[in-house]
Amino acid sequence: MKKILTATALLLASTSLAAAEGELQLYNWGNYTSPELLKKFEEETGIKVTVTDYDSNTAALAKVEAGGAGFDLVVPSANYIQIWVEKGLIVELDESKLTHKANIAPEWVDVPWDMGRKFSVPWQWGSVGVAVNTSVYKGDINTSDIFLRVPDELKGKINVVPEMTDVLNMAIFNVGGEACTEDTEVLKKVRDLVVEAKKDWLSMDYGATEKLSNNDWAASVNWNGSSMRARMANPDVAFGYPKEGYPLFMDSVALLSDAKNVDNAYKFIDFIMLPENAAMISAFARYANGIAGSAEFMPDDMKTAPEVVAPAEHAKAGRFLPTCGQKSQEYLTAIWTELQK
Structure with missing residues (x-):
């Protein structure tokens, strides 16, 4: 047996x-x-x-x-x-x-x-920027102010993808700081900025390709490839490269x-x-x-898509994010946790 x-x-x-x-x-x-x-x-x-x-x-x-x-x-x-x-x-x-x-x-x-x-x-x-429905908003889209100081036309109509390092480092760039900073003064500005801005956001979610295509959102922090796919379905969608700095x-x-x-x-x-x-x-x-x-x-x-080939005047503002140090990571996580409430 x-x-x-x-x-x-x-x-x-x-x-x-x-x-x-x-x-x-x-x-x-x-x-x-x-x-x-x-x-x-x-x-x-x-x-x-x-x-x-x-x-x-x-x-x-x-x-x-x-x-x-x-x-x-x-x-x-x-x-x-x-x-x-x-x-x-x-x-x-x-x-x-x-x-x-x-x-x-x-x-x-x-x-x-x-x-x-x-x-x-x-x-x-690729790059992280802002995708905007240009039939809703006619102003400059090459700025992170789109989601950090939301224009009136986009209030209550904008989404922010919940990817912590991308979103918070864009906010750091917006106030003049360096990626993964440990400068508490800069981080306090970032905290105040994003908490106040969230009042004008519709959501913090994924699915931008579909929801921009369907006009469920008028704008979103988003990745360039997803934004191209949205534009292919909805020609009003355009991808903005924030001049203050954006992550690659x-x-x-x-x-x-x-x-x-x-x-x-x-x-x-x-x-x-x-x-x-x-x-x-x-x-x-x-x-x-x-x-x-x-x-x-x-x-x-x-080969020529503006979402894939960044216009020369905007390409220099893109930068790869370093691996954040422990202290920076703790600060960013604390801000992000508060933002999620």
Whole structure:
């Protein structure tokens, strides 16, 4: 009987392993993963990718840190990569399994948040600004005053996406401070500014692509790719680049330290570094990517889109956010907590 049970157990174990070999769990931002890309990957590899969405860096970090989530890959933003590294939640990549790593564009290899791309590969990058329905508001949209000192036409009609570091650092730039500042005088100005401004906001929510398209919102703090998708559905939507300063971001794919489908994860990471596949990611979500040679596969409308190619007079105001220090993070979290009440 013992031999029979052992054989049965081995059979079940091998069946389970075989199933696992055809799976991959991707934890990614919502409405950010191309279905066509996933279909192509499954057809070429036989690996079924399950995507679980999150809506903020902090939410993703908290869920994975709690343990037992069962994900293989995650897509943190640049200013969070080192937090994931320091917490031991992602592992250094085995370059011998990444035959297409040389396709990463040179400017995206030695980046401050991951020198040499030891822990991550590019997914998409872009900017955080304000999307405005120009049939409702005719004034200057290239300012963070749109949501911090709300024009009368937009009062009660504007949304602010609840991404703490983006929103609060835009407010810091607006009052003349530096990203992740620990200057309490600057932070007090920021606190007073956002608390007062919130009285004129309609909501703090995600879903800007749809709600700007449908005229549910007249304006929103938003990401450039989402704003382009909204404009494609509603020509009145325009994306503004705040002259006071606005964040740039790059989201990158990383391998979780407790990943179960490691080999499949490496196949996916290598797959998205092929130019034609990186272009599929961009064509869906409408953000640029960091893979050389992908431009020739991009939709023509992305090559000149004002949301993707920032006008020269506004491009210099964009900056990547550093990883905030502990004291700055505590201050920002305190302001954000008050703002959520």
